[in-house]
Amino acid sequence: MYHPLALLLIFILLAPVSAGPYFLEVYPDTWMKGDEDEYITIGWDDLPGPCTISDGEGTITLLPGYSASRSCTIARNGEQYKQVWGEYPAWEIIDSTPAIPQVTVQGRFQLSNKKDDLTLSSQGIICDTVTWPGTFQPRKGQIHIRSPDGRWDTRILMAGGTRLVPKTVENVTGIGFVSPDCSRQVLEETIKSAKQSILLNIYEFTDARLSDLLCDAINRGVKVSVLLEGGPVGGMPAEELSIIQKLSDAGAEIMVMEGAGEVHAPYRYDHAKYLVADGMRVLITTENFKEHSFPPAGYSGNRGWGVALDSVELASIFTAVFDADSDGPGVRTAQGRPGSMEEPVTKPYRPVFVPVSFTGASVTPVFSPDTSILVADLINTSRSRVWIQQAYIKEYPKNGTNPFLAAAIDAARRGVDVRILLDGYYYNIEGEQDNDEMVTSLKTLAAQENIPLQAEILYPEKAGLLKVHTKGVIADDQVLISSMNWNENSACFNREAGVIIRSSEAASYFASVFLTDWAGKKEVKAARGLPETDTGCIQMITLAGVLIILILLYRRYHRT
Missing domain, CATH: 3.30.870.10 (Endonuclease Chain A)
Structure with a gap:
């Protein structure tokens, strides 16, 4: 049996992040020209206050109450995101449609395909970070997702594909x-x-x-x-x-x-x-x-x-x-x-x-x-x-x-x-x-x-x-x-x-x-699934051969 302190340490190590917001999905290198449908999904345990996401060159800010659920998606271009995924994201970075609210942007915020890093903060406290390559290996068309145990999924899950789990x-x-x-x-x-x-x-x-x-x-x-x-x-x-x-x-x-x-x-x-x-x-x-x-x-x-x-x-x-x-x-x-x-x-x-x-x-x-x-x-x-x-x-x-x-x-x-x-x-x-x-x-x-x-x-x-x-x-x-x-x-x-x-x-x-x-043989005398009629046929042929040999020997003996 594990010591209670050891169990607590295991829980901390496997927990996604702190009680603040954390990254759930990152899609930086998309199939679409210009990566206009790139997106980030964040999640949280409690309804968060203001939070920021920075890539070192720009920062986007979400104000309190940005989602009633426990996650939300921020896409670069909401219309292009909908074209790919069939629905609007919760927020967008550029102004593509009045149907989607915009985040506040400072500087130039756009995900790099091959190498980048993101920092997620809430009320001035860093809650989560992600880098690529590092946290995951980037690949065109691949969505990088966080598993329920808090680790980043090592499977290669491409945009539009399923995310199945084992079931017996x-x-x-x-x-x-x-x-x-x-x-x-x-x-x-x-x-x-x-x-x-x-x-x-x-x-x-x-x-x-x-x-x-x-x-x-x-x-x-x-x-x-x-x-x-x-x-x-x-x-x-x-x-x-x-x-x-x-x-x-x-x-x-x-x-x-x-x-x-x-x-x-x-x-x-x-x-x-x-x-x-x-x-x-x-x-x-x-x-x-x-x-x-x-x-x-x-x-x-x-x-x-x-x-x-x-x-x-x-x-x-x-x-x-x-x-x-x-x-x-x-x-x-x-x-x-x-x-x-x-x-x-x-x-x-x-x-x-x-x-x-x-x-x-x-x-x-x-x-x-x-x-x-x-x-x-x-x-x-x-x-x-x-x-x-x-x-x-x-x-x-x-x-x-x-x-x-x-x-x-x-x-x-x-x-x-x-x-x-x-x-x-x-x-x-x-x-x-x-x-x-x-x-x-x-x-x-x-x-x-x-x-x-x-x-x-x-x-x-x-x-x-x-x-x-x-x-x-x-x-x-x-x-x-x-x-x-x-x-x-x-x-x-x-x-x-x-x-x-x-x-x-x-x-x-x-x-x-x-x-x-x-x-490596073409035929076998007995194997699982072999019809009984085939086995019987082989036995009958063998018996007939033996009888023929005995008859020939008998005739030869009586001729001498």
Whole structure:
């Protein structure tokens, strides 16, 4: 038990500031030309008296009674602020409209983009200060906010984006599945069973047969809304423009996130991959809507993981994120055009895994950049195993440390069985610093420190796959399934979506998939989710072979 004086010291250290006013948000380097929409938000515990904010070159003064609430926003230009945020601030610095009161200004007060400092005083007493770089690192389009514990938030939260906090939903029922074995079955069943609404957020959509399913849903009265990335790497393919045209003609609402300039999207890429059906089911996948992502049964494609989760509470969380993203800046109505359709996959594949159901799971959504740190937390709390399957892993360019990879290495150092399996498709191994170099580096580290850290390349052609597109982790009895690649963009700048599932049934299922891929074999005799008919077939073939050999030996014996 802590001593009372120690508890008091902890409270003082974590408290935002004194009882006077304090800085809550600072937005110095905006997307708008001239930074006319820059703003400062201050808060307080008690109704403050006169206060001043100084940047060393100018001072603004607020008189008593400047707000009846416990916070207020002072923008440089109230009209420009409203253009961006949809409402007026409490105060403005320059006179843009009579609808907003002006602060008293002495000198030249304007926030510098790269380097500045602010001092907040009340009745001659300094109550709070903030500097950049220092208190935070400035970045164009980033809003710097204070967390409830009084510290400045280290997350990269851009203007117009969400500020989500972790939340866990209990007693969730679900179905686990993998590509290419059985993913299309679960996806088709989810779309076909929808009766009222389908919300789809997907990075790329080129599968014509999946668009046909959505058109069928529209024809039976289901409202379909789709949010796409408007500028994927390499540009939007012609096949996707055809899909947009077809879905729009059928009556779907199709939106793309691609804003630039003053109307800038809050995310570098909308890379999420999820579907919400009837406000009840959430389907999360590592895969885009492509033929090789959800191939028909019996055909090859990507290795990917997915889960369909039934929970009204969970669906409401994903619906709120979908609504916020589709209503946010940089989103417009999509424009398609008639054109070619994606070529169907033709390479055969013998499925090994079937979907598996589980109940009573605890599910925590993971959204990047808001709560991506939960991935590191998941690994940091592991005790027995951390098995990771990723398309690739990249160190962060500035400081060279990927926090997810660092957490995995630390787990191995405390004795956890850590295995990392990366893609061996040509474009992930042909460069000078990609998956094969990463695996070599990890193996070297494991040998030097004598820790239980293993790393391998899965060469997809040896397993009958196209490529490894999984973004998954199995940590003890928990499973992460998400759209998040292990690089800085995905964790800090993209919109990504995923879930952490606490369920021994789900963990066992995906662990069996992982071990099959880890072995690198095209077929296995037994694995979690393997249909009993397949096992029986193998046994019958083996028995028949033995009988044939015995008959031949018997005939040969009686001829001599």
